Amino acid sequence: MMSPKPNILIYSPDQADSYAECIRGYGFSSVKAASTVEEAEKYLPGTEVILAWKFPTQLLHKPIASSVRWFQSMGAGVDDLASDTHIPENIILTRIVDQFGGYISEYVFTYLLYLVKDVPRMSKAQLERRWDPFISETLAGKTIGIAGLGSIGAEIVRKARSFDMNVYGLSFSGKQAELVDRHFASDEWKVFVKEIDYLVLTLPLTKATHHVVNRDVLLAMKPESAIINVGRGALINEKELLAVMRSGHLQGAVLDVFETEPLPKGHPFWEMPHVYVTSHLSGPSTRDGVSRFFVDNLNRYLNKQPLQGLVDRKRGY
Known part of the structure; x- marks a missing residue:
């Protein structure tokens, strides 16, 4: 049986609103968008799922982030996130795969x-x-x-x-x-x-x-x-x-x-x-591609199925 739809926080310095609109288009209404640290702090309480790029991870150790269970990166490379001690071990970490x-x-x-x-x-x-x-x-x-x-x-x-x-x-x-x-x-x-x-x-x-x-x-x-x-x-x-x-x-x-x-x-x-x-442009994270991947993973999450792109922090990816 499907779990209740979680509160989702989209974080991106320049595309948060666009991503949030796209995710809402898939039928998920409880979606907040943040592009600054202050906005992230405002919306973190009660958030269960984060879809983010360049998220201020220092916030994840604060009490306001105690409800976060899953962090989906918008990128494929997560060496920085995998080694980030600000991200509690109980938070599931995933990356984008098969998109690039x-x-x-x-x-x-x-x-x-x-x-x-x-x-x-x-x-x-x-x-x-x-x-x-x-x-x-x-x-x-x-x-x-x-x-x-x-x-x-x-x-x-x-x-x-x-x-x-x-x-x-x-x-x-x-x-x-x-x-x-x-x-x-x-x-x-x-x-x-x-x-x-x-x-x-x-x-x-x-x-x-x-x-x-x-x-x-x-x-x-x-x-x-x-x-x-x-x-x-x-x-x-x-x-x-x-x-x-x-x-x-x-x-x-x-x-x-x-x-x-x-x-x-x-x-x-x-x-x-x-x-x-060239300017790190060979494998762009597109809004539509990332959103489709996230929504598929979100449905897996709600149905308690294995997530795609699960990161092994000890391995580093």
């Missing part, structure tokens, strides 16, 4: 094609009004290595197959090893990257993955290979990547995530040749 594979895989292949077809050369020839016919390379037969074989990594694998690429994968659990041509464990990084043409990072950030891509791993890659990071910024030791790129060892580095965001204006990445900087 399409977006992020298209981003990855935008840059793979940009590189393999040498789009910069074509653009330069047009600007110079210079006829420059040449034979570009193809992705077919190239080897892509995907570190992280969750829903995002799996979708990149699927698209790589359509381009007739060889697909290697590295994961910590090995649960999706059958998706790839060769699978590597988390202690086999150097062997994993040795033969690949493109390394794509989709891993979550944990203690085990912090700076897991360091100088040794980068130098183990082929000089003509490239790296794409759509996971978390701190997966890569940025100082060591800078040094390797300056040495000319890699063909390119496509970076959508960074240790410090926004990336400081004075950072060398902005102007470094063969480094492509």
Whole structure:
């Protein structure tokens, strides 16, 4: 039998009202919207469920938050929330899953094609009004290595197959090893990257993955290979990547995530040749997509069914 509908608090610095309107459209009327700490404090008493982005978690240890039972993040990456001691252990923590594979895989292949077809050369020839016919390379037969074989990594694998690429994968659990041509464990990084043409990072950030891509791993890659990071910024030791790129060892580095965001204006990445900087945009959390996921999870919650995207705080994701 379904439980009574809970009091829901939507928190977002700039989209709270829009999200709240969307959730109400699914038939949930007890929904409050907050975009400031003061508003969150006002609406927390009696709140059972929170859907939030950049929530002021220090409030969750206060008596006003004693009724909170479940916290749904609007994002996929929850390394900050998983390690946040302000969130009491009795609060269920979930993240968005299976929402970003399409977006992020298209981003990855935008840059793979940009590189393999040498789009910069074509653009330069047009600007110079210079006829420059040449034979570009193809992705077919190239080897892509995907570190992280969750829903995002799996979708990149699927698209790589359509381009007739060889697909290697590295994961910590090995649960999706059958998706790839060769699978590597988390202690086999150097062997994993040795033969690949493109390394794509989709891993979550944990203690085990912090700076897991360091100088040794980068130098183990082929000089003509490239790296794409759509996971978390701190997966890569940025100082060591800078040094390797300056040495000319890699063909390119496509970076959508960074240790410090926004990336400081004075950072060398902005102007470094063969480094492509984007503003953490490869996997957007859309209002409609997140709302649909939340409502599905909300119905699971009300019917006492297992929630999607349940976070293991010890694991970090």
